[in-house]
Amino acid sequence: MVGIGSFGGYVPRYRLNRMIIFGSMGWLNPVIITNARGEKAVANFDEDSITMAVAAGMDCLRGVDRQSIDAVYFATTTAPYKERQNANIVAGALGARDEIRSADFTGSLKSGTSALLSALEFVAFNGGKAVVCAADCRLGKMASTQEMVFGDAGAAVMVSDQDVIAEYKGSFSVSHDFVDHLRGANTKYDRMWEERWIRDVGYQQFIPQAVQGLCSKYGMSPADFDRIIYPCYYGGARKNINKALQVEQEKVQDDMLATVGDSGSAHPLLMLAAALETARPGEKILLVSYGSGCDALWFEVTENIEKMQDGRGVSRWLARRADLDNYQKYLVWRGMAPAETGIRGETDKETRWSLVWREHKAILGLWGSKCRKCGTQQFPPQRLCINPDCQALDEMDPVYLADKGGTVFTYTGDMLAASVNPPAIYGNVNFNGGGRTLMDFTDCTVEDLSVGMPVEFSFRIKFYDPKRDITNYFWKAIPAVGEVK
Amino acid sequence: MAEGIRDKVVILGMGCTKFGERWDAGSDDLLIEALTEALQDAGIEKKDIQAAWLGIHIDEINIGKGATYASGALHTPFIPFTRVDNFCASGTEAFRGATYAVASGACEIALAIGVEKLKDTGYGGLPDSPAFGQEAVMIGPNATAPGMFAQLATAYAAKYKIPMEKLKEAITHVSWKSHQNGAKNPRAHLRRAVTKEQIMGAPMVAYPLGLFDCCGVSDGSAAAIVCTPEVFRKLKPNEPMVKVKALQISVSSGEEAMFTRWDGAGIITTQTASRKAYEEAGIKDPRKEISMMEVHDCFSITELVTMEDLGISPPGGAPEDILSGFFDLDGQIPCQPDGGLKCFGHPIGASGIRMIYEMYNQLLGRWPEDRAVKNPKFGLTHNLGGVPTQNVCSVAIFGVD
Numbered sequence: 001m002v003g004i005g006s007f008g009g010y011v012p013r014y015r016l017n018r019m020i021i022f023g024s025m026g027w028l029n030p031v032i033i034t035n036a037r038g039e040k041a042v043a044n045f046d047e048d049s050i051t052m053a054v055a056a057g058m059d060c061l062r063g064v065d066r067q068s069i070d071a072v073y074f075a076t077t078t079a080p081y082k083e084r085q086n087a088n089i090v091a092g093a094l095g096a097r098d099e100i101r102s103a104d105f106t107g108s109l110k111s112g113t114s115a116l117l118s119a120l121e122f123v124a125f126n127g128g129k130a131v132v133c134a135a136d137c138r139l140g141k142m143a144s145t146q147e148m149v150f151g152d153a154g155a156a157v158m159v160s161d162q163d164v165i166a167e168y169k170g171s172f173s174v175s176h177d178f179v180d181h182l183r184g185a186n187t188k189y190d191r192m193w194e195e196r197w198i199r200d201v202g203y204q205q206f207i208p209q210a211v212q213g214l215c216s217k218y219g220m221s222p223a224d225f226d227r228i229i230y231p232c233y234y235g236g237a238r239k240n241i242n243k244a245l246q247v248e249q250e251k252v253q254d255d256m257l258a259t260v261g262d263s264g265s266a267h268p269l270l271m272l273a274a275a276l277e278t279a280r281p282g283e284k285i286l287l288v289s290y291g292s293g294c295d296a297l298w299f300e301v302t303e304n305i306e307k308m309q310d311g312r313g314v315s316r317w318l319a320r321r322a323d324l325d326n327y328q329k330y331l332v333w334r335g336m337a338p339a340e341t342g343i344r345g346e347t348d349k350e351t352r353w354s355l356v357w358r359e360h361k362a363i364l365g366l367w368g369s370k371c372r373k374c375g376t377q378q379f380p381p382q383r384l385c386i387n388p389d390c391q392a393l394d395e396m397d398p399v400y401l402a403d404k405g406g407t408v409f410t411y412t413g414d415m416l417a418a419s420v421n422p423p424a425i426y427g428n429v430n431f432n433g434g435g436r437t438l439m440d441f442t443d444c445t446v447e448d449l450s451v452g453m454p455v456e457f458s459f460r461i462k463f464y465d466p467k468r469d470i471t472n473y474f475w476k477a478i479p480a481v482g483e484v485k
Numbered sequence: 486m487a488e489g490i491r492d493k494v495v496i497l498g499m500g501c502t503k504f505g506e507r508w509d510a511g512s513d514d515l516l517i518e519a520l521t522e523a524l525q526d527a528g529i530e531k532k533d534i535q536a537a538w539l540g541i542h543i544d545e546i547n548i549g550k551g552a553t554y555a556s557g558a559l560h561t562p563f564i565p566f567t568r569v570d571n572f573c574a575s576g577t578e579a580f581r582g583a584t585y586a587v588a589s590g591a592c593e594i595a596l597a598i599g600v601e602k603l604k605d606t607g608y609g610g611l612p613d614s615p616a617f618g619q620e621a622v623m624i625g626p627n628a629t630a631p632g633m634f635a636q637l638a639t640a641y642a643a644k645y646k647i648p649m650e651k652l653k654e655a656i657t658h659v660s661w662k663s664h665q666n667g668a669k670n671p672r673a674h675l676r677r678a679v680t681k682e683q684i685m686g687a688p689m690v691a692y693p694l695g696l697f698d699c700c701g702v703s704d705g706s707a708a709a710i711v712c713t714p715e716v717f718r719k720l721k722p723n724e725p726m727v728k729v730k731a732l733q734i735s736v737s738s739g740e741e742a743m744f745t746r747w748d749g750a751g752i753i754t755t756q757t758a759s760r761k762a763y764e765e766a767g768i769k770d771p772r773k774e775i776s777m778m779e780v781h782d783c784f785s786i787t788e789l790v791t792m793e794d795l796g797i798s799p800p801g802g803a804p805e806d807i808l809s810g811f812f813d814l815d816g817q818i819p820c821q822p823d824g825g826l827k828c829f830g831h832p833i834g835a836s837g838i839r840m841i842y843e844m845y846n847q848l849l850g851r852w853p854e855d856r857a858v859k860n861p862k863f864g865l866t867h868n869l870g871g872v873p874t875q876n877v878c879s880v881a882i883f884g885v886d
Binding site: 410 | 606607609613615619622623624627628629631632637639640642688689690692738739740743749
């Protein structure tokens, strides 16, 4: 049986109330008030589609042996690299083996489900486990509808041929060169055609087309499904789609527009993760994506679901929130407005790729080493044991530290260091199981910290090199989000 | 058994520029100024120097690599001239080079000169440089020196369970005292006495360190000419002789950064170097025997933990000693009589030699009444370079006969 083995979600900590956007930009485009309900999730200054995909993947892979993963797929329309496989950065962070299949899925908002279909077919053909991580961090121009609607988030699904929590029953896809939203290869901001056309011809026709296609293919009726998941940020269109499909409102999964916003290629999978948090055995789930067409997928929840309803998913990330009370901060973090971080902030940091390759296990996966002689865990990986009473040479085994967590040993908040989110918070962290390292902290204030408090690790942008368009990643400490049961 | 260098080397002459924002002076001007004073004080000519060591840390923005910039600026006559860098201990490291050369008998008169031109960066604080290598650029924090040293405070407060407000009160006294001393010193960078309220109320630089918890970033140079006692007696038959009693350096093993044994509330290298230095100098009880100190107060919290690391204050006892005035100019062991890094300033490569300059002049009784330490016997200097998790410490002790 092939299906979903696990799921995970990620919503960044900062939320921007849409009335703040309206309050700042309504003078230019008063009509954005129509979308000014609720709040949208905003990636921190050190987050992007890769880091959010990793966060969702870490949530999804709790308790999963990383060596058992055979494929890692990354879906996004906001990848930082055109050449340099983004999925390999995600795979490295998740601690996967080198001998795996990896691929980036992009170009449309249905790339998340396209990656999921490929993962399902990979496992159906090869067996094993494939992980799909999707995330998006799309930008609309100031005062645009997109700026109001889009939110940042990530979601992940692990496909497996064992102990599945939801069996994959079938799919149907439609593909159209329907240009409702568009970004050229060198364009930063989304551009859209008239919304009435997108709503009436796009969502209201393509989603029913995909659902009806799946139903005719398998002799089903939309009413046979217990949960129907599809993204569509037009409230009126949602009503019309439900009516066209003749499905009851309560079976339709909440679109999280008021809490997260439309998270692009991640959104169908984010809604799926939210659905799986409460799904009951036997439920039939219909998952539909939208963007240059639609993918429709049919899953049936199994008895195993209860084992995975341990806190993973979306809720705990939604609960972990902080107000972004400042529109200008949002602009600066997203690189939409130039901000002075001082001459210190102009320091040229060149990425030395041969060094990065040599140290890629430590950089991407926070791999340390553990001494076979004395058992001391250490980071970065050492050849000579750091234990002064041991100092054994070349007696090390690699150890994946990214999911270990730790405790604060020392900390500070630094106003001198160049940062677009001052103070720069960092300190020494003691890894659970031994070893210590100095690292950046994020998603917290200095006041949140105390010596001895538990932290977990979050994959983040380490620094961006504007001269060479290079985004570098490493792990930071965040206050422990709360234990999964 | 190594016998050390106690009493084998003496100071023949010293020089030190005014430290500060020397916008009109380049490194060459500063070097010339320091050496000219040192030569006059020594009563010798440049050609009498047989070997030279240059201490400088942040080379790229100053004078490049090696020592050719200095030899060219000073027109030294084809003598050996070696650049040494050991973070903020670079000045003392240069002094060690010259001292060891004389102690070994390889030469009779040697020069140690340190310089740093920090005010050509365009911004405050130390220059941002990959000081810990390229791997650290990829995995290390987005850190500055104040943030790295500020962590001593969070660890210290946690270890000794003292409220941060109480610790802040003690480190405020540290800076207040240095401003009192610096205000009296015409060569100091920062020459204004400040109130404790000003210190406490200053903007935060790196929690819990405010602006006045951080030392000045300055331009400056200092020079020391050392020789054998025999040469000194020949040149200055009737003058008191300042002798090197001990000079020790200790460098981190990596343990602090990666192993979980270190408590984070003190500096292992300072503990190590000072114990070796006391042994070399024959000092049994430093709290009773040391007369005065110039320590590496890059940040007020550094000075506080240094008092314990040097074995002057008991563990956890530095706040009490500090607040009781033990280290004030009129206290039992005046610390930073010249204003310290805090107020005299901190041109990195020059700082170690500047500290020796102060001990040397105090031991010779050359300073006016208002900033003179009474009847000093032993003066101690201490540099701490790098960051608490990865550092270099030098401890030197001087005495007068």
